[in-house]
Amino acid sequence: MTLLSPDFAEELKEFSDDSALACFNCGTCVAICPLIDAHFPRRMIRYVQIGARERILENATELWKCLHCGLCTQTCPREANPGEILLGLKRLIVNHWRKKA
Amino acid sequence: MTQDKKNDNATAPRIGVYICHCGGNISDHVDVDAVRRQIERMPGVAVARTNMFMCSDPGQAAIAEDLQNGTVDRVVVASCAPSLHEATFRNAIRRAGANPYIYEHVNIREQVSWVHHGETATAKAADLVAAAAAKAGLLKPLTPIRVPATRHATVIGGGVAGLSAARDLAARGIPVALVEKSSYLGGQLARLDRIAPTGERATDLVRELAGAVLEHPDIAVYTDTQVVGCDGYIGNFKLTLRRQAADALIGAQADDIPPAGIRPTGPSAAERQETALETGAIILATGFRSYQPRRGEYGFGEYAPVLTLPALIEKMARQAHQGPLLQIDGRPIRSVAMIHCVGSRQIPGIHTEDEEGRLNEYCSRTCCTATLNAADRIRREHPGTRVYELYRDIRTYGRGQEDLYEQAARNGVVFLRFEPDQEPRVTAADPDDGFALKIQVTDTLTFGETLDVPADLVVLATGMEPNDVSDLVEMMKLPVGTDRFLLEVHPKLRPVEMPVGGIFVAGTCQAPFDVGETCNAAGAAAVKAAAMLTEGHVELDPFVAEVDTARCQGNGACVEACLNPGALNLVEMQIDGQTVQRARVTPALCLGCGACVAVCPTNAIDVCGMTLRQYEAMVDAIVAGPAAAETV
Numbered sequence: 001m002t003l004l005s006p007d008f009a010e011e012l013k014e015f016s017d018d019s020a021l022a023c024f025n026c027g028t029c030v031a032i033c034p035l036i037d038a039h040f041p042r043r044m045i046r047y048v049q050i051g052a053r054e055r056i057l058e059n060a061t062e063l064w065k066c067l068h069c070g071l072c073t074q075t076c077p078r079e080a081n082p083g084e085i086l087l088g089l090k091r092l093i094v095n096h097w098r099k100k101a
Numbered sequence: 102m103t104q105d106k107k108n109d110n111a112t113a114p115r116i117g118v119y120i121c122h123c124g125g126n127i128s129d130h131v132d133v134d135a136v137r138r139q140i141e142r143m144p145g146v147a148v149a150r151t152n153m154f155m156c157s158d159p160g161q162a163a164i165a166e167d168l169q170n171g172t173v174d175r176v177v178v179a180s181c182a183p184s185l186h187e188a189t190f191r192n193a194i195r196r197a198g199a200n201p202y203i204y205e206h207v208n209i210r211e212q213v214s215w216v217h218h219g220e221t222a223t224a225k226a227a228d229l230v231a232a233a234a235a236k237a238g239l240l241k242p243l244t245p246i247r248v249p250a251t252r253h254a255t256v257i258g259g260g261v262a263g264l265s266a267a268r269d270l271a272a273r274g275i276p277v278a279l280v281e282k283s284s285y286l287g288g289q290l291a292r293l294d295r296i297a298p299t300g301e302r303a304t305d306l307v308r309e310l311a312g313a314v315l316e317h318p319d320i321a322v323y324t325d326t327q328v329v330g331c332d333g334y335i336g337n338f339k340l341t342l343r344r345q346a347a348d349a350l351i352g353a354q355a356d357d358i359p360p361a362g363i364r365p366t367g368p369s370a371a372e373r374q375e376t377a378l379e380t381g382a383i384i385l386a387t388g389f390r391s392y393q394p395r396r397g398e399y400g401f402g403e404y405a406p407v408l409t410l411p412a413l414i415e416k417m418a419r420q421a422h423q424g425p426l427l428q429i430d431g432r433p434i435r436s437v438a439m440i441h442c443v444g445s446r447q448i449p450g451i452h453t454e455d456e457e458g459r460l461n462e463y464c465s466r467t468c469c470t471a472t473l474n475a476a477d478r479i480r481r482e483h484p485g486t487r488v489y490e491l492y493r494d495i496r497t498y499g500r501g502q503e504d505l506y507e508q509a510a511r512n513g514v515v516f517l518r519f520e521p522d523q524e525p526r527v528t529a530a531d532p533d534d535g536f537a538l539k540i541q542v543t544d545t546l547t548f549g550e551t552l553d554v555p556a557d558l559v560v561l562a563t564g565m566e567p568n569d570v571s572d573l574v575e576m577m578k579l580p581v582g583t584d585r586f587l588l589e590v591h592p593k594l595r596p597v598e599m600p601v602g603g604i605f606v607a608g609t610c611q612a613p614f615d616v617g618e619t620c621n622a623a624g625a626a627a628v629k630a631a632a633m634l635t636e637g638h639v640e641l642d643p644f645v646a647e648v649d650t651a652r653c654q655g656n657g658a659c660v661e662a663c664l665n666p667g668a669l670n671l672v673e674m675q676i677d678g679q680t681v682q683r684a685r686v687t688p689a690l691c692l693g694c695g696a697c698v699a700v701c702p703t704n705a706i707d708v709c710g711m712t713l714r715q716y717e718a719m720v721d722a723i724v725a726g727p728a729a730a731e732t733v
Binding site: 001002003004006009021022024025039043046047049050051052055 | 435436487489511513514517534547550552553554
């Protein structure tokens with residue numbers, strides 16, 4: 001069970017583009033991603049969209065698979081900028097770990 | 102394909118038989134040429150032809166040509182169901198200058214080629230066509246019944262459909278009575294605020310329409326009034342209106358004027374009044390009611406912050422305020438969850454039936470856009486309030502509505518999608534969560550993960566149900582669909598007409614419509630009614646009972662058997678210098694059912710166009726078979 005955090009979007013604003021809600025779940029980013037990893041990066045974008053803060057923290061290491069080739073951002077039909085959101089999430093995670101430490 | 106036959110006797114009927122391929126629909130299973138060869142040998146058949154599509158222009162032209170050059174004077178078309186094209190061919194005959202009632206229609210598609218195959222199909226088609234040809238030989242030209250029509254229309258229901266229809270009728274010079282059960286005009290529209298997708302105010306729409314209606318000298322508005330009696334027929338209805346006394350209104354109903362409702366000025370009735378009204382046409386605009394969720398359905402009735410969408414709209418209109426957070430009943434709302442398809446698209450075995458065992462299996466069509474409209478407005482006016490929409494499917498079908506969907510998404514509305522058998526569960530939130538409620542939902546957009554959505558407010562997008570008009574249905578003998586909405590004659594070809602002549606439907610008593618569609622329907626119904634009344638008379642099919650006074654002995658069995666009171670009476674008349682009683686038909690009231698024919702001991706009554714002799718000829722032809730005719 002995942003409790004959504006309605007304020008997560010506010011929290012993320014400090015680190016990333018606020019474009020996740022433009023995503024309409026088409027999956028183009030997954031198709032173009034050279035990692036060929038199930039639902040990457042769409043699952044992360046969806047977590048951001050709904051504010052599934054816990055799930056992002058649980059799966060944080062997945063973010064470091066990203067090569068930052070930019071293909072997802074280039075091909076996104078809704079200009080949701082998935083590449084930038086992934087970068088922003090990394091910044092948020094690093095900040096989170098730093099605070100915990 | 103043709104083989105004309107000379108007919109020696111000029112007075113004998115010359116029957117033309119036209120058999121349709123229906124582009125293969127019929128001819129893939131019925132050997133239409135074999136049917137034609139058998140039929141053209143039948144006595145009385147002057148010509149038998151086949152055509153790829155009889156209903157096409159060349160098909161109809163073939164009939165017209167044969168009629169005009171005298172080859173035929175009776176027509177049989179064997180094609181699809183008469184409900185589709187009987188009128189088409191009667192009109193073709195009328196245009197060719199002949200009487201449209203020398204026509205017989207045979208259904209060899211729905212009743213033959215779609216259900217039988219191979220030789221049996223061909224044999225049955227031949228039998229049916231032979232029977233029709235045998236009947237056609239006995240058909241007589243008939244004259245439609247013409248009855249005078251009262252130049253007045255009655256609209257039942259004072260919502261947007263009724264107001265719109267009344268205004269349009271009056272604009273065409275037809276006096277109108279508008280009958281409304283409640284004490285205000287505006288109906289369900291009066292409960293709304295801003296209308297999707299254009300954002301107009303419901304108040305403005307109601308004020309404009311109700312203003313035009315109340316000002317018009319030819320419209321009489323009866324509020325607090327119900328139709329309690331209906332007699333008569335197309336062009337000549339007699340209605341009884343009952344106005345409730347003012348003291349009956351004190352209490353809930355009197356206070357319950359919604360925000361945009363308009364109450365006509367004038368004194369309330371001191372006591373119950375009944376009024377008789379003569380009217381030529383009736384438009385039913387009885388509207389819908391919003392689905393009322395069961396107690397416990399998504400927490401409704403159990404948790405105070407669970408509202409229906411109409412209730413939210415009304416609260417937002419009455420409690421308008423500014424600020425980053427939406428406030429409802431004084432409570433700041435940080436998060437709203439809106440659940441779609443409540444009381445709509447219910448599935449047997451999954452959803453719970455109401456007390457009467459019914460489910461609303463239809464889509465209410467307007468709630469998706471109305472929900473998005475409310476969600477988008479909350480996001481724009483109170484950006485601190487998060488909005489989650491939990492849906493099964495989103496259907497924003499009309500002009501401008503898809504744009505609203507996209508706009509709501511861009512303004513930060515979050516969408517979650519659930520399967521019908523995994524409905525969201527609304528429960529009280531843990532005190533630590535800080536929200537009033539949480540909604541557990543298995544979200545297919547998050548790859549089937551189960552999520553808890555925290556919410557201070559849950560909004561149920563409730564669908565439409567038709568208002569209960571069982572009294573009118575009973576009184577006017579109206580057909581009702583399995584979904585309980587009123588059922589039109591044909592959804593495309595006659596979309597605003599009831600099968601009972603002179604009665605029309607407008608708006609959401611027929612199906613879920615939005616305001617624009619409701620006005621379209623009201624306009625169409627008004628035009629149909631006005632066109633009918635402007636002529637001053639109406640024409641009815643002549644398939645009614647006819648008495649042979651030479652045979653009638655006046656025993657009255659037919660009057661007792663008659664299903665429509667007033668259609669048959671015994672009257673005194675002079676025959677051979679003697680005063681005798683004889684049956685007399687009032688054609689406009691006769692249903693053409695034939696109950697009288699069955700009971701007459703002297704065979705003195707018959708239904709025009711369906712006489713006993715015609716039926717006997719049909720039976721003979723079926724028993725003998727067209728093949729028998731061929732070997733003779």
